[in-house]
Amino acid sequence: xxxxxxxxxxxxxxxxxxxxxxxxxxxxxxxxxxxxxxxxxxxxxxxxxxxxxxxxxxxxxxxxxxxxxxxxxxxxxxxxxxxxxxxxxxxxxxxxxxxxxxxxxxxxxxxxxxxxxxxxxxxxxxxxxxxxxxxxxxxxxxxxxxxxxxxxxxxxxxxxxxxxxxxxxxxxxxxxxxxxxxxxxxxxxxxxxxxxxxxxxxxxxxxxxxxxxxxxxxxxxxxxxxxxxxxxxxxxxxxxxxxxxxxxxxxxxxxxxxxxxxxxxxxxxxxxxxxxxxxxxxxxxxxxxxxxxxxxxxxxxxxxxxxxxxxxxxxxxxxxxxxxxxxxxxxxxxxxxxxxxxxxxxxxxxxxxxxxxxxxxxxxxxxxxxxxxxxxxxxxxxxxxxxxxxxxxxxxxxxxxxxxxxxxxxxxxxxxxxxxxxxxxxxxxxxxxxxxxxxxxxxxxxxxxxxxxxxxxxxxxxxxxxxxxxxxxxxxxxxxxxxxxxxxxxxxxxxxxxxxxxxxxxxxxxxxxxxxxxxxxxxxxxxxxxxxxxxxx
Amino acid sequence: xxxxxxxxxxxxxxxxxxxxxxxxxxxxxxxxxxxxxxxxxxxxxxxxxxxxxxxxxxxxxxxxxxxxxxxxxxxxxxxxxxxxxxxxxxxxxxxxxxxxxxxxxxxxxxxxxxxxxxxxxxxxxxxxxxxxxxxxxxxxxxxxxxxxxxxxxxxxxxxxxxxxxxxxxxxxxxxxxxxxxxxxxxxxxxxxxxxxxxxxxxxxxxxxxxxxxxxxxxxxxxxxxxx
Numbered sequence: 178x179x180x181x182x183x184x185x186x187x188x189x190x191x192x193x194x195x196x197x198x199x200x201x202x203x204x205x206x207x208x209x210x211x212x213x214x215x216x217x218x219x220x221x222x223x224x225x226x227x228x229x230x231x232x233x234x235x236x237x238x239x240x241x242x243x244x245x246x247x248x249x250x251x252x253x254x255x256x257x258x259x260x261x262x263x264x265x266x267x268x269x270x271x272x273x274x275x276x277x278x279x280x281x282x283x284x285x286x287x288x289x290x291x292x293x294x295x296x297x298x299x300x301x302x303x304x305x306x307x308x309x310x311x312x313x314x315x316x317x318x319x320x321x322x323x324x325x326x327x328x329x330x331x332x333x334x335x336x337x338x339x340x341x342x343x344x345x346x347x348x349x350x351x352x353x354x355x356x357x358x359x360x361x362x363x364x365x366x367x368x369x370x371x372x373x374x375x376x377x378x379x380x381x382x383x384x385x386x387x388x389x390x391x392x393x394x395x396x397x398x399x400x401x402x403x404x405x406x407x408x409x410x411x412x413x414x415x416x417x418x419x420x421x422x423x424x425x426x427x428x429x430x431x432x433x434x435x436x437x438x439x440x441x442x443x444x445x446x447x448x449x450x451x452x453x454x455x456x457x458x459x460x461x462x463x464x465x466x467x468x469x470x471x472x473x474x475x476x477x478x479x480x481x482x483x484x485x486x487x488x489x490x491x492x493x494x495x496x497x498x499x500x501x502x503x504x505x506x507x508x509x510x511x512x513x514x515x516x517x518x519x520x521x522x523x524x525x526x527x528x529x530x531x532x533x534x535x536x537x538x539x540x541x542x543x544x545x546x547x548x549x550x551x552x553x554x555x556x557x558x559x560x561x562x563x564x565x566x567x568x569x570x571x572x573x574x575x576x577x578x579x580x581x582x583x584x585x586x587x588x589x590x591x592x593x594x595x596x597x598x599x600x601x602x603x604x605x606x607x608x609x610x611x612x613x614x615x616x617x618x619x620x621x622x623x624x625x626x627x628x629x630x631x632x633x634x635x636x637x638x639x640x641x642x643x644x645x646x647x648x649x650x651x652x653x654x655x656x657x658x659x660x661x662x663x664x665x666x667x668x669x670x671x672x673x674x675x676x677x678x679x680x681x682x683x684x685x686x687x688x689x690x691x692x693x694x695x696x697x698x699x700x701x702x703x704x705x706x707x708x709x710x711x712x713x714x
Numbered sequence: 715x716x717x718x719x720x721x722x723x724x725x726x727x728x729x730x731x732x733x734x735x736x737x738x739x740x741x742x743x744x745x746x747x748x749x750x751x752x753x754x755x756x757x758x759x760x761x762x763x764x765x766x767x768x769x770x771x772x773x774x775x776x777x778x779x780x781x782x783x784x785x786x787x788x789x790x791x792x793x794x795x796x797x798x799x800x801x802x803x804x805x806x807x808x809x810x811x812x813x814x815x816x817x818x819x820x821x822x823x824x825x826x827x828x829x830x831x832x833x834x835x836x837x838x839x840x841x842x843x844x845x846x847x848x849x850x851x852x853x854x855x856x857x858x859x860x861x862x863x864x865x866x867x868x869x870x871x872x873x874x875x876x877x878x879x880x881x882x883x884x885x886x887x888x889x890x891x892x893x894x895x896x897x898x899x900x901x902x903x904x905x906x907x908x909x910x911x912x913x914x915x916x917x918x919x920x921x922x923x924x925x926x927x928x929x930x931x932x933x934x935x936x937x938x939x940x941x
Contacts (some may be wrong), residue, residue, distance in 0.1 A: 428940075655790075655791050657788065658787075658789060658790040658793075665720070669718055
């Protein structure tokens with residue numbers, strides 16, 4: 178019974194620890210994500226700077242997985258090269274070891290005090306920054322309290338000499354320990370949490386000193402498994418490369434150092450007399466060793482990864498910018514959604530709109546099939562982007578970001594409508610071909626003029642959306658009445674030609690008028706996009 | 715390409731026609747007012763005062779028509795400027811009409827005070843200059859002649875100079891003796907009205923240039939370049 182209680186206590190303690198860590202990380206992200214993001218963007222020009230940024234960001238966010246998500250997002254967005262990203266990831270291990278050093282302090286006694294202060298700030302602060310600070314402190318408190326629970330639940334285990342002996346004797350099987358630590362960390366998805374568990378065991382003498390090195394090496398490796406698994410589903414190859422490289426670094430690290438676990442343990446024992454501190458020091462030692470060992474070779478490592486996971490051509494309709502892991506960082510997520518929207522706009526422009534005139538002129542079946550394929554890709558993108566953006570909106574957003582998400586939702590909606598319109602134009606084109614309808618020269622000339630004006634306006638609306646250019650957006654809107662006049666004019670001319678008995682005009686009449694109307698509708702969507710840019714929604 | 719004129723375009727043209735009709739009415743009123751003052755003709759003066767209501771009503775109907783046009787069809791940049799300018803020009807004409815009225819009223823007042831009045835200063839010349847300005851400004855508007863429109867402030871400077879010299883002359887009379895004060899102050903008001911009309915005529919040309927080019931303060935810019 179006592180053993181069961183101990184296990185339950187241990188599990189609950191881990192639960193509290195992880196929850197506290199997540200809470201703390203959330204609070205810190207809300208306070209500092211913007212600045213950390215700027216830092217990560219600007220300060221990674223050489224790999225040493227990258228290392229420092231990795232340390233700062235990971236310690237700042239209290240989560241190496243948040244850092245890797247951030248960095249992988251940057252790489253995917255082309256803001257950072259893979260080699261630089263690897264430098265940052267190496268720094269991230271060091272940042273995590275700072276956390277480990279922090280939890281090795283025996284400050285469980287203060288845990289409840291931290292919780293109290295945190296709750297007061299979190300519940301009663303009017304200012305957001307103080308509220309987030311409260312959340313962070315509360316998270317720390319819960320984290321330390323989790324450690325206390327783990328540690329105290331382990332106490333009764335000493336009464337079972339058999340269990341205690343078995344645990345201690347594990348130190349004779351370093352490879353097993355390494356694997357246990359790896360899987361254990363992978364399962365609870367947090368190396369600090371696993372190390373906290375070790376510290377709880379150590380505090381009751383339930384762990385032999387020679388177990389430290391294999392356990393810590395295993396925890397290092399296990400911490401990267403989550404990243405590898407989540408990168409499998411992530412869009413973009415760079416995410417996979419970065420995650421795999423990180424895994425590779427730590428695997429090599431383990432393979433190189435595991436055979437020397439005895440002398441390394443002696444080194445750790447020399448560094449401190451407290452077993453918890455020894456665990457933290459060991460973690461720091463390996464992080465440092467990896468940073469020093471691999472930092473000079475990040476370029477080569479990136480090349481190897483690029484060979485292992487080669488590029489594949491992007492597929493139409495792939496939302497390569499929409500990284501789910503960035504949803505926790507609204508600023509970045511909105512940037513990504515905007516990029517994706519812009520790409521969608523380019524697809525609608527280049528793959529659909531641009532093909533309208535050639536398809537009318539030549540009625541090429543292959544061209545029409547391509548338009549149809551693109552249309553379903555555009556529909557898919559519309560769904561993905563709007564889901565992604567509404568996913569961001571679930572978190573608390575600043576007014577400015579809220580405005581931008583609304584703007585994106587409007588724009589993707591307009592783009593999707595334009596896609597539908599081009600699709601109907603493609604169907605009209607098939608009809609023309611089947612019935613061998615021909616336009617009059619003048620009529621086709623007018624369609625071309627109208628189309629070119631609309632196409633130009635569409636592109637300007639996208640440019641305005643890209644740069645948030647209110648002046649350009651105004652121009653697009655002012656152009657619309659002129660296009661409306663053009664439409665009236667051309668419709669009149671068409672009827673005029675009909676009255677004068679132009680046979681081509683008469684047979685192509687329905688189609689011709691449908692096309693004119695379609696273009697006018699496309700232009701109203703360009704206007705709507707521009708109005709979105711101006712905040713008229 | 716042959717530009718078809720639809721009902722909307724016709725209504726725009728109609729606004730311009732209304733403006734021209736109004737400007738003729740105002741010019742005629744101004745001429746009559748000046749004549750009534752110079753020749754001390756009470757009947758003409760009364761006619762001018764009575765005619766002002768019609769001008770006011772034209773201003774109002776032009777404004778309403780312009781607003782109605784704005785809501786019928788989304789206006790292009792040009793249409794917008796044209797209609798805004800038309801409303802403003804109509805307002806300027808209405809002001810000029812009011813000044814013509816004021817001149818006519820001055821005629822009636824002077825008649826009571828000094829029946830033996832003789833035009834002692836060169837009002838006819840000033841009045842002629844102002845009327846010429848008005849003619850030129852409206853012609854420029856009708857013909858979209860921006861070169862002429864841009865000359866309006868030079869013309870206005872001449873008017874201003876003449877006004878100042880007449881003012882000196884009048885204050886000179888007033889200093890000679892109190893018997894001149896009644897006459898001279900009436901004349902002073904009239905030349906002041908004429909000078910103000912000159913300013914409103916400049917505004918008409920300013921609006922003309924704005925409607926055609928979108929340039930908002932052509933004369934201020936000119937001053938800066940020349941200064």
